[in-house]
Amino acid sequence: MAKEASTVIGEPNYNRAKLWQIVLFTLNNSSTNIYMFAFGFVTYYSTGLVGLTALFVSQIMGYIRIFDGVIDPAIGVLIDKTDTKFGKYRPIMILGNIITILSFLVLFNIHGLGNGMKIPIFLLALVVHKIGYSLQATVTKAGQAALTSDPKQRPIFNIVDGWVTTLLFTGGQIVVANFLVPKYGGFTPAFFKVFIPGVMIISAILGILAVIGIAQKDNKQYFGIGEKTTKTSFKDYWEIVKGNRPLQMLTMAAAFVKFNSALFGDQVVLMILFGIIFGNFGLSGTISLVLILPSLLFTTFAATIAQKRGLRYSYVRYLQGAVISLILLGGLLFFANPGDLSFSSLSLWTIAFTIVFACAKGFTSTPTGLALTMAADVSDYETSVSGRYVSGMLSTMFSLTDSVASSFAPMSIGWILAAVGFAQAYPTADTPLSPQLRMAGIVLLSVLPLAGTMIALGFMKFYPLNKEAMEGIQAKISTMKNVGPSDDEEDEMPHAIPAMND
Template sequence: MFGKKKEQSVETNGIVYRRAKTWRVALAGCSSGIGMCFYVLLGLASYVANEGYGIATAVVGIILTATRILDGVTDPIIAIIIDKMNTRFGKIRILMVAGWLIESLAVLIMYCWASGKGHGIVLFVLLYCLYVIGYTMCNVTAQIVPAMLTNDPKQRPMVGVWSTAYNYLVPMILNIVITVILLPKYGNVYSVEMLAASCIVCVAVSGVGLLLCSIAVSDIDKPENFVGVASKKKAEPVKVKDMWELVKSNRALQTFIVAASSDKIASQTASQAVVTTMLFGIIIGNMQLGTILSVIGMLPSIIFAFIGAKYAGKHGNKEAMVTWTYVCITVAAVLVVLFIFIDPTLIATTLPMMIVYVLLTLVLNGAKMCVTMSSNAMMADIIDYELDRSGKFIPAAVTGTYSFIDKLVSSFSAAIATGLVALIGYRHTMPQPTDPSTPAIFWMTMSMYFGLPLIGWVCTLCAMRETPLSKEKMEEVQKSIQEKKQAEVEKVIEEMK
């Protein structure tokens, strides 16, 4: 379709970097969009469990936490399979398609074909577990794509830009469709029919993303691209002990886990449907308008991702994460003060407050994008750091190890959200946009929507003080990898004489 062209490369400071075509970078970012489609859909899991399967709110939180832990356990298992597997057709596309088929089948049964038909907790749990297996297979495979595309420190942040753009644009668009179009169509209630319609939309969009990503990685999804630099004629298969060694000895991965996991549990708790319903539907008082205003504050903030990429390319991913995390903390604190000292319903009814809210949301979302973009690029750096440290190119093991710990920690996000709303009276029902606002709802929403992310960002700053992945260190790593690969080539040539 696009023709076969040789891999691009560029030399900087004596280091030859591998680069990817811009269109491949753009389409490969769709791998993030696929995951976000299911992320948005499963954000409604507490509603489908309650409405479609008759499961109590508190029990839903326990189930989602347990299945999230299962999600984490499957990560290292799938990661080992990925790093061991290497067919003549590659492995990225095969595993992503297989994973997508499994997770799509699971959610279609869960939301469309079995919901509201008298089935109970057992079927819901089984379907959720099936979804977890498919999601893990697709997601862990997708996480190795950035490291495969390029190792150029100036291009890696741009890979992060595209991934970040999809991470924000896809859920933004889907949330608009769900809250502005589908929700009013079904009486402003999260009914079984409304949830089924949401499922069909999310699965369809994810399928388009899968097709585009598969096209993008076709040039790099080849067996010869999955080799390390160890000085052995035959690479050893990846084992569980390799993953333990990663956690024990890779300082860069250790600090990244602390930074990213703390942010993840906070952001996932804040983005739970029960929390956003309380903020936009109950406190601001207009679910549709509140969602639209947040989207208006999101769209221009994508520009920040490009600014952040330029900054990261110049100063390194570590400094970029620290700088933009400080911005997040500052703006979030200002938003909390705003909600405390004004009547929040003014955001939906008066133009001045609406503008202030949108502008602050724009800056906060922009800073979050820059943190996410730097985080994505740093994961690719960690894969190369491990390649230099151990001589093993095990991208799936690195991402799988991180995902395992990350999901164990963030698995409590749904339980935290449902557990906390249960404390303010929602024990057997879920918050609805038509519920009246109370002080308990207000302070609980502020704590979950702003307070938890603030704690996560402080943890990020502490972790980044200890990470070795400065810009200068990554230049040393790439130079060392290049020298080791060249030494292996020369050794093979010498043995052939």
């Protein structure tokens, strides 16, 4: 009969990190996130400068995300099998960033190629980009299991990540919408000549700082139960995935949450909302600036709750807040018109929309950061029940479902816009508001995210790793480090633990 993972033997002996190590390693996520931000402009580059159709690009962007998910498990195994004198994680981080730089150098310079070469090189550059991006991004989740096991320290990652990500994306949106686009007359070759090198330089600097942050912890003694860790063969991976219920539930929930977050961050959706419904694309940069403080408060509050009540509790409460705010946002957009939103002369409408939009975006997007840390909990759970340390493979399972689900974001945008007459080109700031475009905006910013949130809540009902369960898991790992996993534990693979009720 299978044993429960929460079996406690002794007291936890936490592996703790210094604050500066957590802060610097957090920047690895920022290093890859800035490429995610820049990737949002591939659609305008490929349709405006390369000459591809909007529907074709939207589908390709979706398929490339699926490809990203398909290769992720292989990358996870690569990370788990990596063992060099420079550690497990640092070589992968550096390699990933170099590959991503090379892919962008090619991707944003294909407009000068002959027509017969544009599509093949475009597709090849996208594939190479996803390989490099996945290599570096996977370490963000996998490395946290080695960085710290203290449940009070792990949410610090979410606070720092939330602050840096907010400042990065807000600053990026302001620079693009309020400076680069007006200066270079839109998404022109001159725009990309300045924008893309800037992205690559910032990402490289952040990546180097992250390597410094993980350096001391990138050591075998911090991997699972150290030298006593059970060796894992390729045939063991399927059994691990099949038996790890927390992994199954959280990856599915996180996938739909990421889908929602992708919609809120997509440049085409922002163009529909601010450039067409409200008639001024520059508002996307302005509201990003206005929402800096609320976004930081959402992130900090979520991590504070997690430190006191556990990551699962905070995750579920934020999803519940998203349900209410998304319904309100859909209602406001139904009555919105160009000129209604203005920060030069505040009106009741502007105040109401800003509050509701801040809540919708905050409750919808913040859980994506929490899932990064919860992946470390899932890794520790696996160690506690099997003695194995497979943080790389487990982390890429999150990426697999995440990529497949989020691939439907650009696909959904393409399908919806094609249905309202925009199959050849995306709407721009010069496109007049129509009932069809209004409805497209409501579906993309309210209806689809609401459906995704409800599905995620359903999966989280069966995710069992609450605060008490994790305390038991850490206590068990501490004992295993001293005595090693028993033969019975390795054979029985006691993955099944009861679901927790809210």
